[in-house]
Each structure stands twice: as C-alpha cells, then as structure tokens.
Amino acid sequence: MAGLVGRTLDHYRLEEQIGQGGMATVYRAYDTRREEDVAIKVLSPTITGERRFVKRFRREAEIVKQRLKHPNIVPVIAYGETDGYVYIVMPFIKGETLSERLVRKGLTEREANEYLGQICDALHFAHKKRIIHRDIKPANIMLKDSGEAVLMDFGLARHMEGSGRLTGSMLMGTPAFVSPEQAQGKKLDARSDQYSLGIVLYLIATGHLPFDTESPMALVLMHIQDPVPRPSRLNPSLKPALERVILKTLAKSKDERFNDIAELKRAYQAALGGDPVPWVEAPTEVIPGRAVEISGDLPRRMPFPTWVIPASAVPIVAMLAILVIRSSAADQGDKGNGLVPVEGFSLTATLPVTPTEAPPTATPEPTAIPTPVEAADCPGLR
Secondary structure (H helix, E strand, O other), rough: HHHHOEEOOOOEEEEEEEEEEEOOEEEEEEEEEEEEEEEEEEHHHHHOOHHHHHHHHHHHHHHHHHOOOOOOOOOOOEEEOOOOOEEEEEEOEEEEEEEHHHHOOOOOOOHHHHHHHHHHHHHHHHHHHOEOOOOHHHEEEEEEOOOOEOOOOOOOOOOOOOOOOOOOOOEEEEEEHHHHHHOOOOOHHHHHHHHHHHHHHHHHHHHHOOOOOOOOOHHHHHHHHOOOOHHHOOOOOOOOHHHEEEEHHHOOOOOOOOOOOOHHHHHHHHHHHOOOOOOOOOOOOEEEEOOOOOOOOOOOOOOOOOOOOOOOOOOOOOOOOEEEOOOOOEEEEEEEOOEEOOOOOOOOOOOOOOOOOOOOOOOOOOOOOEEEEEOOHHHHHO
C-alpha cells in the first residue's frame, strides 16, 4: 500500500511508509488537527474485506483505547474507517525495538532490571483489566530514546473467543514465542503472556531462542511437547536463581508457572540482584540439553548480555517471525504468505518472503488483538 503516501485518511496525512507486514502497513502521518506526527497502521484490504473482522476490530480497538491507559503501554489515539481503509492511530515513538537492541548489543543488568520491570508492570495492568496481549516478543517492546520501555500492539489481529478456538481460517501468533496452550487452541489466560515473556527472558540471558527449526509448524509443536533446554548450558555463569525463574515461566503446564506477572517480576528482579529465591522451583520437564542454535542471517551477531559471560564464542543468530497458520483449505491456494519477517532480520525459511526493514522509529507490524478473559480460568486475576 505504498501508493497511499500523500493521501489523507480523515485528518491524517500519510507522509512516509515506515513498515509493512502481512496484516497492515505502517506510516508516519501528520495529524492536521493536533499538528503532530503520529503512527498510523492501515489494515490490508484482504483483511478489511471480512466485515466480521472489521466489526470485532473496532470493538477491540475501543477496549484498548478506553481500558489500557498506562505509562508503559503505547496507547490507541484513534481508529476509524474511511474510503474503504481501516486504520488505527498511535503516538509516533522515537527509539528502537528490543529486537533491534539485542542485535546491536546486549542489555546490562541494570537495563534488564528496569526494562523488564516496566514491561511486567504494563502486562500486570492489562491483566487486571482482563485483557491478554497474546503476542509478547522483542519486536513488540519499544525502548524509547527517553529511557523507558513500552509495550506495543494491543490490538490489530483476529479475536480469539474464550475457548481459544479459531473464529476464522487464521491463527495469529509468532511461533518462536507462542505458548503451548495458544498453539493448541486452548482457553487462554494471563499465564499465556507469561510464557511468551519467558522466551524473551531466555533470549536476553543467552542470546538464543530455546527452540528453532525451519518449519513454523514444527516450531509450534516444539513449544507443545519438547522439554526446554537449560539456559545455563549456553551461559554457565548464569545465576542458578535466574535460571529457575526463567524456566518456571516456560513450564508446559500453566499451573506450574508463576501465579501472575507481578510475582514473576518480584522473582526476576530478586534473582538479578543476587537473591537465591529458594521458593522458586523449576518445572519438571526441563532437560539439561543445549538450545537449538538459531538459524537465519543477521547483519551482526546477537551479543550476550554484558552481565553474563559466555563459555565460548558461538554464532548468535535470531529468527523472529510472524506466522499466519491458515486452514488447510486456504493453505492450498495461498502458499508463501504465511511468514513475515520482523524488522532488521533476514530470514531463512521454507516460505518465500520479502523482508521490509523499518527505521528505529517505526512501530512494528501488529499481530495480536487483546483478548478479554472473563471466561478464562486465571488465578492471577482473582
């Protein structure tokens, strides 16, 4: 939709395309009423052709706009539909995503403590509002130039009912970060977000993802059934307490994870500070194996965090991808559109893709709609 540059949607003048994905195109736009730059995401015509989706999108965007007002959550300024284009408007943020930062250099212990603490605060706030993010990953965490971390993309994809079953022919998610229950289409609660955040913690601590394979479907199955390799095999000097915290978030059974994100934050920050946190027990299905080395090409290696010393210099590469798993019928006629690269990463995959890189100020392509969890069984929300 590069042809939209120069057009005006309502009172938003599209100045520059800054990102593109399978579900939406992102523009830097000028708000002629407020006289300021904003980020505007315009949904793909393929998506907006489904009127049921548009109706749900508007409803969920309103939930985000009204409920999620928190300093560490990127707010929704407005949303609308004009000339057949459905869009959502957010502030234009200067900074870089966590995925871009991890490619450039690792986090210090102080940064990990502050940034992850802020993201935990944002998630805990959303969960108390009975909303699940469903797509926690480094590309959806923005590190602002002013020093704060903010969570993005609460709301631009297909809605999931309380049962977790598909409402259409697509399941939205990022296979490298999807929880076992989400991958199986089960009923979701706040602990699904905790698992995805646990993958982020694993990546920060080791420079690796715990699971990786060229097949997106095989990757999803690994989250469902494969034991998690211990991160200490990648970084022997990783504090045992910190390892247990990370592994607890990655338990296959959500009942073995922390009760809520606030409890995870307390344990993570305590472990970073040297507390042995004896009350945190690792899940039983962990294996002492080595994490699969991440495949793909990066312009540079993903560095280890400065507060962890690696045992050996191994190549660090990352595959952060957006997967659209279509129904078998749809898949027959739509090969090659399921995998969309995250900004800054050149993927090696079985599906043909066309990477589109965005500058640090870009807001990544959205992949998760907030899911009300009134019907979910979540002890952390009671």
